[in-house]
Amino acid sequence: MNLELDEDLRMLADSVSGWLKQYLPFDRRREMRGGAAMRAFWDEMQGALGLAGAGLPEAWGGFGHGSQAHMVVAEALGGALAATPYIEAAVTVGTLLERLGGQDELGTALAAGKVVVLGWEEAQSRGDALSVLTEATLDGDVWRLTGTKRAVRWAAQADTVLVTARTPRGLGVFRIDGDVPARDYRLIDDHPAADLLLDGTAATLIAAGDAAAAAIAAAVDAGTAAVCAEGVGLMRTLLDDTVEYTKQRKQFGQALASFQVLQHRMVDMRIQLEQSAAAAILAALRGNDPAAVSAAKAQVGEAARYIGQQAVQLHGGMGLTEELRVGHYFRRTTAIENQFGDADAHTRRYRKLKVA
Amino acid sequence: MNLELDEDLRMLADSVSGWLKQYLPFDRRREMRGGAAMRAFWDEMQGALGLAGAGLPEAWGGFGHGSQAHMVVAEALGGALAATPYIEAAVTVGTLLERLGGQDELGTALAAGKVVVLGWEEAQSRGDALSVLTEATLDGDVWRLTGTKRAVRWAAQADTVLVTARTPRGLGVFRIDGDVPARDYRLIDDHPAADLLLDGTAATLIAAGDAAAAAIAAAVDAGTAAVCAEGVGLMRTLLDDTVEYTKQRKQFGQALASFQVLQHRMVDMRIQLEQSAAAAILAALRGNDPAAVSAAKAQVGEAARYIGQQAVQLHGGMGLTEELRVGHYFRRTTAIENQFGDADAHTRRYRKLKVA
């Protein structure tokens, strides 16, 4: 057993954090609006760090550090509130392609920073990647997809869009080759996303059947694990800011931080943060065990709510505005609660796997 | 709408509380051990106050104040941690007999302070009075009962024992005329109780069918409402003692009560107490609505846990001993959590009635 990061990963963490500190001060992040600007930022960051490949196989030109690299990078991104497609592309689709096998072309593109995303969530799925209503039917030798994919992050900014759909052979993964029929919008955390409005849309089958379903599930679990790590980064900044703010801010002639009730509140935030950091490790190192990933996501989802809410509460009204970064981080922690399935959904999955 | 007690009820409250203050100082309560001594105390109290009839119909010699009298008496009993069969006999069986009708003989005995109890709970029932596995079969013209009634309070000290059982005509109420086959014990709150081990035990049918089932449900709801009020009395004493203790007790050179964290804790206890007092009123005044009774019991069950636990926590180790009264009250609040169905059971009932 070893809970220390290897030297390579420690360097990776430092280089990503360091770069973000220099090139993504919060004022820049605040002014970064819209998917195009965010995609440009991703390309810039990839150009500087090549981080897309950190966790991907060396055969694709990646560094081969796997889920631990995902954890390290996602946590650093969270710390700076960077809005990037890292989790959607490198982590989720990276895992998907690796599990499917024989996808070196797309994999190589991914490791080079191309944005490939997977549309898997639907109105009913609530984090369950195997709950798919979108239908794929064979029209001559062309597959046609019908259904709606909900809140597909980065779909309109992507180089390639994959989607899941039901086929006669079981769950399948498809690539949409032509224009993607989409309605795009932004999310409460500023990230770009879109509904994919598939209505007989032509697509290319990549894989279908049990192995494809297993790869989809593994991919979404890998994304879930990474978002846990991102949450840790977010929460660490929120707590740091809150401790700092309460030391500065005076009420009734005393620093807020001198009130015992607020001290204990921040201690509880810290305990939640430590639990979440442990949870992120659990998810990264036991990513093949869905129960472990669910335990982690439920922890991070609840901690994100608690720490987000209390950071706002301790900042007072200012925490509810766009003036300070705490409000912006709070929007991301709030989104994380429901992204990849909320704590209840993961408790349900864990219950079915481990309890009854 | 009127949330003030009528003059009669206010006097009743004062007289019960006043008598208990004089005749049941805590030292006496602490030394009162075993069902016989508790039954003797009940008889003494009944002789002095005649409180058994407070809520019962005037036709039985009662005062006819109904559920509000039950509330007032139960809260006063709770305040002094009096261990009496009031809720089991006057409230629960009183309501049962009133609903059944035509039970003036038993009713009159009840109003005079006789102890008549109803064995309704079974291993599986968890507060659901309509979940009955005990079977009644007709053997010639004698009904014979088979099954186990669990934790029937005051059964071994009772003058008359009634039980519920399934009959071919639906749920029935029976009176056991001969010796009651029982294994008696005491509960964590010191009250006497027994398992009734019915094994072809002869009994007299009092009523059976839908009306009987409705009367049983109403009786148990009335008992539930009264135990909510008792809980309010218990919690009020626990909070008063805790406030007082933290004012006296010093740590690090300061009274415990001066620590903001403990102040806020006690404020939260107080808020829970106020909610519980409102819940007890809801249950008493809307006793015919099972959803209202369930809302009340869930509130009181959770508050009893919170206030009991925090009273112990703020008393430190002393709260966990038999030295102070807080530990004894804590045992009763803990029993109340699970008595008449816990918060989860009542949430389930409410959900089925009101949500889905």
Place this chain on the structure above:
Amino acid sequence: MDLDWTAEDLAFAAQAREFFESELTPELRDAGRLMTSVYGDHDLGMEWQAKLHAKGWAAPHWQVEHGGQDWTDAQHYLFERERILAGAPPVSPMGIHMVAYVIQAYGTPEQKAFFLPRILSGEVFFCQGYSEPQSGSDLASLQMRADSDGDDLVLNGSKIWTTHAQQANWMFCLVRTTRGLRPQQGITFLLVDMTTPGVLVRPLVMTSGETVQNQVFFTDVRVPKSNVIGAIDDGWTVAKYLLEFERGARGYSAGLKVRAEALREHARTTPTPEGMLIDDEVFASRLARLMMKLDVLEVLEFKLLAGARDDGSVGALSSMMKVLGTELATEMTELVYRAAGTTGTVYQPHVTRPGGAVPNYTPPEDGGSIGDVWQALAPLRYFNERAGPIYAGSNEIQRNILAKRVLGL
């Protein structure tokens, strides 16, 4: 004791209901039902106030001589409850529900004659200048200076959290007229014409995108001393009087019950991988438990109502209601946001009221929503409701107050 309304009360409620039914246009109902915070759309709110005013119901709590109604506490409660059930927008509170009481209690005859009828008619629309950037719940620490200069006070400084300052033509505020005394002394309660030169309003963008809050800057703003309420340097007395009204003013249970019912309905049609959300026992139990708490909260409100009848004030227990009400309200928004799922993470403030321009946000051309309307509202309400435990004396401060006043600590 009984928990039933009297026949008179019920008749009154029916009368109010009838009025709401007949006067509420679909647009006005939307103004009530698509709110994401305690503040409604300004224009629609004023339109509604005019209708209420025509009926004599714009300010029923006021003294009758100034246009109030001689209603019982129960009637006031029922009126507000019927308003909520009908989905009517609220009347903006700063004038009618706040400064008006102060003017009635401490105003000069001239102040009463000028302001009260105009507040009712909407001609005068107030905002509140209490908080300052360095002084939130701790009002006594406020710094904005008002220097005496002949018949005027000259204001310099800044106020923050000034709701509807863009729309308001008057502000009531607390200013520091004398320094060097105890913090509570030397404060003055003042009415300021917002069109006075030197007043600058800067909107604050909230996490939700809402922009009803503002920061207001004062640079050499001259205000005649005749606009002081009460005495100069004695504003703390006036402010304390008002604080009691603010804390006790709201009932929470009626509005939260409406939301719980709505959530139940939405959950019936919200799909999950295994049926509808309402069939998920864990979710349904969460909703049930919250509804149970609201049933209890309602009785607590009735108890306070009954108590208020006795001694005419709601006492320190209003702090308790503020804590409980805002915490249950945040719990409600959490549950709704949870129910909204991934769809609840889509940002679509154009669906709400006030639905005006949101900084840096372009609504879709068709104005439609992703998912259902309630899912669009869910995250924005969740964000805005976080203000509940912060504003009007944070819940931490309320607990300090309760420790002192109710527990004697």
Place this chain on the structure above:
Amino acid sequence: MDLDWTAEDLAFAAQAREFFESELTPELRDAGRLMTSVYGDHDLGMEWQAKLHAKGWAAPHWQVEHGGQDWTDAQHYLFERERILAGAPPVSPMGIHMVAYVIQAYGTPEQKAFFLPRILSGEVFFCQGYSEPQSGSDLASLQMRADSDGDDLVLNGSKIWTTHAQQANWMFCLVRTTRGLRPQQGITFLLVDMTTPGVLVRPLVMTSGETVQNQVFFTDVRVPKSNVIGAIDDGWTVAKYLLEFERGARGYSAGLKVRAEALREHARTTPTPEGMLIDDEVFASRLARLMMKLDVLEVLEFKLLAGARDDGSVGALSSMMKVLGTELATEMTELVYRAAGTTGTVYQPHVTRPGGAVPNYTPPEDGGSIGDVWQALAPLRYFNERAGPIYAGSNEIQRNILAKRVLGL
């Protein structure tokens, strides 16, 4: 990073498991499995300690020269985990896990030679005299006086929460040797022979009926100064050293996971009106959520373990583990008590170990239980576990410590 034990670790764990399997009699297993608090049955505990001692495993944490084992932190963790999985009783902590470290660090050669082997063999059995009736978590306020008289100290006063004082033949305690200094100064760490005249032990009956706690009264008790550990008046240094060990000593996840698994099994056979308890989704979700927290807690313990390897101490984070561990432990007892239902309200301490006489309680003649054994244990464990957030520095104090040390407040 990896979360897997090494092959060596696994081999070690298998060796420990084998030992436990072969040495644990059914009676000894009961002594572990029927505990209701952190304290086991005394006689059975000593019997078990003798078996461990024969193997050289009674005190593996000790320095090797005194009888400890040269194990890695991981091995210590695994040893404790295997003990818990096997259901073995714990060794009473006051001697082996507490005062022995102090004697090893601060004792004279004579003290080491006398006490350490006897602690191992069980010949010397210690209790702890820290708390006093007016001094709980705030040790610096202790009052019990020890007046110098020639070669002796003369003790007068009282100690409380003295676990196993009835069984102990020695006590380690803190006494006040000099007054008028800062509260932390003038305290002395002293070993007292419990058979000395003037020592009186009064058992404290706990809410659960347990009587392992005591109050101990001292009247002119003469103790030779050679029994002082460290220097007179410098006991605070010694006590602080020991406190670190006490806080960091326990892992919680293994024991709690065993209990969670047991609860799951019990819930499979516990009837409800609608099937078995395990089929109740709300209950099963509560259990699942708790198990998920324990999975995370285990990783936190591994992290601390890894950290401990680096710098040799568990640092301030042990306060965090104490808070988390005791709060999850109380949550576990709450859930078990909830599961036990009405049957869990029956008082039946005779089913437990230690199962000796309980004051004012007559066990049934057949010794049987109402309901299942776990239901009989449920309320008693619930009561006793409430001590977790109180003892060894209340969780409020731990949070004060964390605010200072971890957040820098």
